[in-house]
Amino acid sequence: MGCTPVFRRRLMTMSKNRSTRLLIRNPPATFLWKVDGNSMRDAGDLIVVDRSVTPADTDVVVATAHGERSLKRLHLKGGRPRLTFENSDMPLFDLPEIAEVEIWGVALCNVHWLRPRRKV
Amino acid sequence: MTSFALIDGNSFYCSCEQVFDPTIATRPVVVLSNNDGCAVARTAEALGIGMGEPYFKIKDLCRDNQVVVYSSNCTLYGDMSARPNAIYRQWCSDVEIYSIDESFLDMTDIRPSVRARWCVSTRNAHA
Numbered sequence: 001m002g003c004t005p006v007f008r009r010r011l012m013t014m015s016k017n018r019s020t021r022l023l024i025r026n027p028p029a030t031f032l033w034k035v036d037g038n039s040m041r042d043a044g045d046l047i048v049v050d051r052s053v054t055p056a057d058t059d060v061v062v063a064t065a066h067g068e069r070s071l072k073r074l075h076l077k078g079g080r081p082r083l084t085f086e087n088s089d090m091p092l093f094d095l096p097e098i099a100e101v102e103i104w105g106v107a108l109c110n111v112h113w114l115r116p117r118r119k120v
Numbered sequence: 121m122t123s124f125a126l127i128d129g130n131s132f133y134c135s136c137e138q139v140f141d142p143t144i145a146t147r148p149v150v151v152l153s154n155n156d157g158c159a160v161a162r163t164a165e166a167l168g169i170g171m172g173e174p175y176f177k178i179k180d181l182c183r184d185n186q187v188v189v190y191s192s193n194c195t196l197y198g199d200m201s202a203r204p205n206a207i208y209r210q211w212c213s214d215v216e217i218y219s220i221d222e223s224f225l226d227m228t229d230i231r232p233s234v235r236a237r238w239c240v241s242t243r244n245a246h247a
Contacts, residue, residue, distance in 0.1 A: 005140055007199040028203040064142050102142045 002036035002070050003047060003062060023109055026052045031105065033062060035071070045112045047071065049105040060107040065099060071107060122228045125239065127208065129221035133161035136200045137190050148187045150178070156191055207245050211238070 024030045029052035035045045049062055057076040062069065063083055072083040083095065095101065129135060133151035138144055151161040152175050159173045167185055169178050175189075182189055201220045208215045214226035230238055 007193075007195045028206045067143050104142070 003033040004036060006032040006034050006046065023048050023111075024050075025108075026050060029105075030108075033071075033107075045110050047107045048109050048111070050108050051105040053106045053108070055103050055106050062104040062107065064102040064104060065095065069104070074103065122226070123230075123232075123235075125212075125225040125227050125235075126218075127204070127223050127225065127242075129204070131161050131163045132201075132221035133190075133192065133197055134163045136197050137188075137193070139200070140196075144188045148185065149190065150182060150187055151190045151192060154192060160192070207242065211242050211245070 029050055031049045031051070033047045033049050035047060047060075047062075055061055055074055055076075057074070059074050060071055061074045061083075063072045063074070065072075065083065072085065075082040075084065081101075083101070131149070134149040137149060137151065148167060149161075149163045150159045150169060152158065153160045156175055158175060159169055159171070159178060162169045162171075167181060167187065169181070169187075181187070197220055201217075205215060205217055205223055208223055208225055212225040212227070213229070216224040216226075218224055227235060227238075
């Protein structure tokens with residue numbers, strides 16, 4: 001699913017507030033991304049992305065492939081690394097034999113608002 | 121003897137934009153001032169774009185050389201500026217934030233023999 005970074009100061013991951021430390025372990029390396037409206041189910045969710053964490057098998061990551069950036073699940077076991085869609089019928093994201101993929105960061109958790117709101 | 125380190129981000133606004141768009145990491149990037157007036161940050165000095173060069177003067181040059189041009193995104197730069205400063209504070213007791221991308225650190229308490237190594241470690245610190 002598509003995602004865009006969020007920089008609004010109110011959501012700053014650099015907040016000194018102790019309660020945010022539950023979600024954010026390494027503030028200088030943690031960023032907030034918002035899930036785009038492309039994915040109906042999780043649209044509007046905030047994803048907490050940590051760049052200082054080494055990506056591991058089955059992590060959800062912000063990945064850039066084919067010049068496009070999105071959230072994908074990373075699979076490292078069983079031969080070649082693969083990316084799969086998180087929310088789709090298609091199980092596998094098609095990558096050619098030689099592909100340049102950048103793993104921007106690892107999604108640690110997802111903030112899902114139960115009450116509808118107009119803007120972040 | 122009192123010693124200070126001055127840490128300065130390279131083409132800071134451009135670097136911030138490049139973090140969020142890996143496809144432009146190797147391309148020349150220019151960031152413009154408010155209302156897209158002048159080039160206030162550039163990775164493209166080699167193209168002859170000086171600091172503060174009015175955009176209308178370099179517009180053709182940018183287009184011909186596939187220079188990526190951004191308007192200012194001050195919210196982004198402010199957010200990004202706080203991150204290395206937080207890392208400086210982890211490594212040093214006294215940090216003076218001088219500008220959005222420059223900070224002075226008091227290195228007096230760090231032994232001269234380890235200062236170079238300290239600088240490298242700070243630079244490589246995560247993020």
